[in-house]
Amino acid sequence: MLGHIHPNGWMSLGRAPFQANFMGNPNGLSSAIMASTVNIEPQTLAQKRGLSYANTIKLLFDEILNTKQPADRVLANYFREHKKHGSKDRKVIRESLFSLFRWWGWFKATGDHQQAPQFFAMLSASALIEAHPWQDIAQAWHELAQSTVDYQQLQSLSANSLTDKLALVRQQFPEVSFELTDLLPEWFWQVCPIAPELRPNLIEAMSSRPPIWGRAQGIDSQSAVKQLQVLKIDASLSPYFADAINLGTKSMNFNEISVYKEGKIEIQDLASQVIGQICAPEPWQHWWDACSGAGGKTLQLRSLMQTAATKQNPLVGSIVSSDIRAHALEELSKRAQRARFDGISIARWRSDALPVDANHFDGVLVDAPCSCTGTWRRNPDMRWLDSLDAVTDKAALQLDILSRSSKAVKQGGSLVYATCSLSPVENEQVVCAFLQQHPEFSLVPIRHPFTGEQTEMLTVWPFEANTDGMFVARMQRNY
Numbered sequence: 001m002l003g004h005i006h007p008n009g010w011m012s013l014g015r016a017p018f019q020a021n022f023m024g025n026p027n028g029l030s031s032a033i034m035a036s037t038v039n040i041e042p043q044t045l046a047q048k049r050g051l052s053y054a055n056t057i058k059l060l061f062d063e064i065l066n067t068k069q070p071a072d073r074v075l076a077n078y079f080r081e082h083k084k085h086g087s088k089d090r091k092v093i094r095e096s097l098f099s100l101f102r103w104w105g106w107f108k109a110t111g112d113h114q115q116a117p118q119f120f121a122m123l124s125a126s127a128l129i130e131a132h133p134w135q136d137i138a139q140a141w142h143e144l145a146q147s148t149v150d151y152q153q154l155q156s157l158s159a160n161s162l163t164d165k166l167a168l169v170r171q172q173f174p175e176v177s178f179e180l181t182d183l184l185p186e187w188f189w190q191v192c193p194i195a196p197e198l199r200p201n202l203i204e205a206m207s208s209r210p211p212i213w214g215r216a217q218g219i220d221s222q223s224a225v226k227q228l229q230v231l232k233i234d235a236s237l238s239p240y241f242a243d244a245i246n247l248g249t250k251s252m253n254f255n256e257i258s259v260y261k262e263g264k265i266e267i268q269d270l271a272s273q274v275i276g277q278i279c280a281p282e283p284w285q286h287w288w289d290a291c292s293g294a295g296g297k298t299l300q301l302r303s304l305m306q307t308a309a310t311k312q313n314p315l316v317g318s319i320v321s322s323d324i325r326a327h328a329l330e331e332l333s334k335r336a337q338r339a340r341f342d343g344i345s346i347a348r349w350r351s352d353a354l355p356v357d358a359n360h361f362d363g364v365l366v367d368a369p370c371s372c373t374g375t376w377r378r379n380p381d382m383r384w385l386d387s388l389d390a391v392t393d394k395a396a397l398q399l400d401i402l403s404r405s406s407k408a409v410k411q412g413g414s415l416v417y418a419t420c421s422l423s424p425v426e427n428e429q430v431v432c433a434f435l436q437q438h439p440e441f442s443l444v445p446i447r448h449p450f451t452g453e454q455t456e457m458l459t460v461w462p463f464e465a466n467t468d469g470m471f472v473a474r475m476q477r478n479y
């Protein structure tokens with residue numbers, strides 16, 4: 001039986017000139033996509049491999065766009081079901097897929113990606129823009145795209161800065177007009193009114209991956225860095241916080257790293273570490289992490305308390321961690337055990353009623369659920385899967401969680417509100433609405449740890465120290 005050839009060049013399975021090797025049965029993915037292959041006869045080994053990769057990436061790319069499920073999740077499911085992909089295959093598939101989303105703001109203007117040559121052109125452009133090491137595959141994609149643009153010439157262009165990348169994409173698709181602002185969705189600019197002169201910095205940061213940031217706990221950061229360097233991990237100290245460690249940009253399996261397995265380092269973005277630093281808990285204080293999730297900030301708070309403890313100022317304080325998700329709290333317990341932290345207890349939110357005592361805590365941290373626009377650098381697909389609602393639909397919940405949690409703060413205590421959103425809708429506006437309804441609280445000025453600037457509410461921009469984006473405001477209960 002002959003396969004059905006679509007006019008766009010992708011072809012349902014059957015007898016095809018070349019049938020891409022799907023390397024297994026992609027259970028859970030849409031069968032229409034699963035069946036797609038391409039009606040192009042590859043000539044070289046690189047083209048055959050390029051075609052095979054392209055089919056897998058196309059299948060995943062469409063699945064993510066169609067179902068709006070995060071790329072990370074779709075990819076994890078796919079690899080769980082397709083064990084025969086080696087680590088190199090996984091890397092090419094993963095990095096290429098993420099690149100497509102990172103540059104989708106440009107690529108979507110280049111034509112219909114359902115057309116096979118168009119999809120190959122996007123893949124080769126993304127590999128060139130990001131200078132991926134598999135240039136033989138990138139060249140094969142360029143050949144399969146049947147582009148008339150000279151590949152060697154494209155390859156000779158620099159791709160270091162975002163302006164270089166823009167020049168490169170303009171060369172590859174001379175008939176299309178591209179702008180830097182296209183790289184983030186139009187609706188984002190409506191809810192993130194950053195000063196126009198800072199826009200290019202923000203776009204550049206959002207179009208690249210930040211390094212992996214870690215935090216030393218119960219170990220001196222210098223000795224943690226040394227142990228990591230022995231394992232050939234590109235680790236270095238950060239100029240901002242004594243416990244922060246830059247782990248470089250290469251992905252690694254932390255479960256093979258002893259300092260991690262022993263709980264001596266935790267993975268935590270540097271912007272997220274700002275929140276614990278702003279909380280600055282004293283060893284004798286009692287803190288409540290009201291939206292603790294799996295405990296990234298609980299562990300940081302405990303570590304900071306431990307580090308600050310002295311004979312005169314002993315570690316007698318505690319942390320209570322709460323979330324609505326039981327599974328996240330279980331994960332938190334495991335992480336606390338791994339770090340051998342005591343003084344942390346769990347109180348799950350089971351209803352709107354406070355799961356802890358009112359008027360009790362020296363400090364309450366509300367790391368509220370939000371749109372997560374500040375983490376788009378690590379999840380470039382989310383900017384295209386979400387819409388304006390992702391930013392505008394949570395303000396009422398955020399204000400509600402903040403108001404309910406504030407009841408646990410004792411007089412003279414601190415209330416810290418944080419999000420990983422870059423929008424005032426989820427940040428300043430929520431804090432202002434809260435302060436209007438709660439005159440017993442007032443803002444406490446804070447110092448930006450990266451810029452030194454004094455401010456009342458702080459947005460950590462991804463371009464300041466190569467991090468995610470975060471927001472934080474610290475308040476005090478006066479009566």
Ligand SMILES: C[S@@+](CC[C@H](N)C(=O)[O-])C[C@H]1O[C@@H](n2cnc3c(N)ncnc32)[C@H](O)[C@@H]1O
Nearest residue numbers: 291292293294295296297323324325367368369
């Ligand atoms: C930004 S995440 C917290 C991340 C965490 N603090 C960390 O550092 O890893 C927000 C958390 O709020 C929780 N959450 C959502 N709705 C909530 C609610 N109504 N009350 C309490 N927590 C809620 C979510 O389950 C999620 O874990």
